[in-house]
Amino acid sequence: MHSGPFTRLLGAMVVVSLVSLAAPLPGRVLGAQGGAQLHPGEYSPSDIAKGQDLYRAQCAGCHGPNGDLVGTVNLRRGTFRNAQSDEDLIRLVQTGIPASGMPAFQLRPEEITAIVAFIRSGLDVSSRAVKLGDPARGRKVFEGKGACANCHRVNGVGKRSAPDLSEIGIMRPPTSLQGSLLDPSGQMMPINRPVRAVTRDGKVITGRRLNEDTYTIQLLDDKEQLVSLDKTTLREYQILTTSPMPSYRDKLTADEVADVVAYLASLKGKG
Numbered sequence: 001m002h003s004g005p006f007t008r009l010l011g012a013m014v015v016v017s018l019v020s021l022a023a024p025l026p027g028r029v030l031g032a033q034g035g036a037q038l039h040p041g042e043y044s045p046s047d048i049a050k051g052q053d054l055y056r057a058q059c060a061g062c063h064g065p066n067g068d069l070v071g072t073v074n075l076r077r078g079t080f081r082n083a084q085s086d087e088d089l090i091r092l093v094q095t096g097i098p099a100s101g102m103p104a105f106q107l108r109p110e111e112i113t114a115i116v117a118f119i120r121s122g123l124d125v126s127s128r129a130v131k132l133g134d135p136a137r138g139r140k141v142f143e144g145k146g147a148c149a150n151c152h153r154v155n156g157v158g159k160r161s162a163p164d165l166s167e168i169g170i171m172r173p174p175t176s177l178q179g180s181l182l183d184p185s186g187q188m189m190p191i192n193r194p195v196r197a198v199t200r201d202g203k204v205i206t207g208r209r210l211n212e213d214t215y216t217i218q219l220l221d222d223k224e225q226l227v228s229l230d231k232t233t234l235r236e237y238q239i240l241t242t243s244p245m246p247s248y249r250d251k252l253t254a255d256e257v258a259d260v261v262a263y264l265a266s267l268k269g270k271g
Contacts, residue, residue, distance in 0.1 A: 137259040
């Protein structure tokens with residue numbers, strides 16, 4: 001692949017893993033096996049392995065084996081410029097960018113899918129790779145059907161009862177973001193585990209732990225009030241392992257999950 005054009009082609013994509021659809025959208029290509037993905041929401045290992053071979057033949061000449069030989073683009077780390085979703089990337093590979101000198105690549109749909117899968121894996125055949133949807137659609141689901149802003153805050157908008165997501169795209173890889181949507185308790189980080197405290201007089205306080213040391217704990221309760229507790233005044237104190245966040249496995253479609261994860265992956269702070 002030619003360096004300058006392909007640099008623009010692979011624009012602002014975050015090398016991430018994101019959601020493959022069990023039932024492909026029109027124009028969405030199937031996996032290298034010609035059928036549905038082996039793991040819902042992910043590219044199959046065979047796609048990633050096939051993509052490695054195609055990358056070496058078609059892309060490594062310009063981008064190098066580590067994907068870092070073209071300008072500021074780094075395919076392994078996910079430094080891109082233009083495309084936002086897998087569909088964007090597939091379309092650009094198919095049509096090229098004539099004005100910039102990038103040709104259209106005459107590859108079969110399953111071959112293009114394999115290249116995208118390998119890129120999404122971070123150029124690592126041992127990694128998982130999930131598909132990236134559309135961030136704009138994902139924001140609409142986040143703010144609407146998903147009702148995520150009822151608990152989470154993004155760039156100053158939303159509630160504080162759950163962790164602030166303004167920079168979640170820097171902090172968590174898309175595979176982890178997808179996991180949090182589908183299995184919140186399984187992906188919950190220790191610092192985000194909810195707590196339950198009972199004072200000596202029987203008052204029950206639940207909330208999100210903000211800080212804790214040997215003698216005290218600070219938390220945000222379910223009314224978004226900051227509470228500081230002296231552990232010596234507590235009759236009971238538990239760190240819970242079940243997330244208050246619901247699973248979206250049966251609440252959102254595979255397309256919607258892919259879009260929400262793409263939106264979350266794009267959140268990297270106001271700067």
